[in-house]
Amino acid sequence: MTAVDGAAAVRTEIDAGGLARVTLSRGAAGNAIGLVLARGLLDAARACERGGVRAVLLTGEGKSFCVGGDLREFSRFECEALQKHLTAVTDALHDALRVFAALDAPMVAAVQGAVAGAGIGLAAAADITLAADNATFTAAYTGIGYSPDGGVSWALPRLVGPKRALDMLFTNRRIPASEAETIGLVSRVVPSGDLSDQAERTAEALRRGPTAAFGATRRLVAAGLTADLGPHLDREARALAAAAVSPEGREGVAAFLGKRAPDYTHHP
The missing domain is CATH 3.90.226.10 (2-enoyl-CoA Hydratase; Chain A, domain 1)
Structure with missing residues (x-):
């Protein structure tokens, strides 16, 4: 420690x-x-x-x-x-x-x-x-x-x-x-x-969770409190597309399809 x-x-x-x-x-x-x-x-x-x-x-x-x-x-x-x-x-x-x-x-x-x-x-x-x-x-x-x-x-x-x-x-x-x-x-x-x-x-x-996805979610929630719906939907779409191709996103989907627990700690 x-x-x-x-x-x-x-x-x-x-x-x-x-x-x-x-x-x-x-x-x-x-x-x-x-x-x-x-x-x-x-x-x-x-x-x-x-x-x-x-x-x-x-x-x-x-x-x-x-x-x-x-x-x-x-x-x-x-x-x-x-x-x-x-x-x-x-x-x-x-x-x-x-x-x-x-x-x-x-x-x-x-x-x-x-x-x-x-x-x-x-x-x-x-x-x-x-x-x-x-x-x-x-x-x-x-x-x-x-x-x-x-x-x-x-x-x-x-x-x-x-x-x-x-x-x-x-x-x-x-x-x-x-x-x-x-x-x-x-x-x-x-x-x-x-x-x-x-x-x-x-x-x-x-x-143990997906840290980058948590960060993106924090920012989306904070921005959504003051954003108009249209621009915020665009922001969500960009964030989701980036998450999907990230190591975390790929690990999460692979774990789901493989019926196992995801290991995000080795896929930052």
């Missing part, structure tokens, strides 16, 4: 099979996002970008996945210095989200306990988000006079609709895991004791 430690607040391990485990490791602080953690996430994303990663599993140590921004850290700065500091934090965090979004490798997030502020943005950035039954989701920003970051104002309306998004962002009401699943904020809810195992199994299944 190859260890890549982007920063003390984030632990990243990329195994020989290409599964990247990215762990927020400030559990005692609720994995609050300060400058070190934001830069650690960017380091982790860049490590995944460098190649060989087939799936990403994002988790948080401790009772809570991520409580949002590190307000204790932010409170040490005054006015102009605070603006500069927050800009540095969000620049690193947002660059990390951009890199993760551009990967072919799909991302699984496993969340538990409090998921607040930019923690919601991290959970939403994953392609599949598993929530423990003890997870709660709170936007939190306007409760302290802030506006959203971490892609929250972009992701929430797309996942839950603009009305529910504004309800969450304005009232900061706590959303239990069961409701988060119902409104589409998470993929599914699992018993808290099973979260780690189910997340590992999900990420491992994706690691």
Whole structure:
């Protein structure tokens, strides 16, 4: 196993099979996002970008996945210095989200306990988000006079609709895991004791899958949210034709016709 430690607040391990485990490791602080953690996430994303990663599993140590921004850290700065500091934090965090979004490798997030502020943005950035039954989701920003970051104002309306998004962002009401699943904020809810195992199994299944096809699918879904139907159909046709002649596509069809399981790990 190859260890890549982007920063003390984030632990990243990329195994020989290409599964990247990215762990927020400030559990005692609720994995609050300060400058070190934001830069650690960017380091982790860049490590995944460098190649060989087939799936990403994002988790948080401790009772809570991520409580949002590190307000204790932010409170040490005054006015102009605070603006500069927050800009540095969000620049690193947002660059990390951009890199993760551009990967072919799909991302699984496993969340538990409090998921607040930019923690919601991290959970939403994953392609599949598993929530423990003890997870709660709170936007939190306007409760302290802030506006959203971490892609929250972009992701929430797309996942839950603009009305529910504004309800969450304005009232900061706590959303239990069961409701988060119902409104589409998470993929599914699992018993808290099973979260780690189910997340590992999900990420491992994706690691064995057709990475290039996953990447093309991620891009098609993202583009389809804003594209007109006609141009998007053309985009789908081009992507499908390219996939069909790729090593993955040829292996997938050969496996289907041969009535065997496909081996995509040797046909990147």
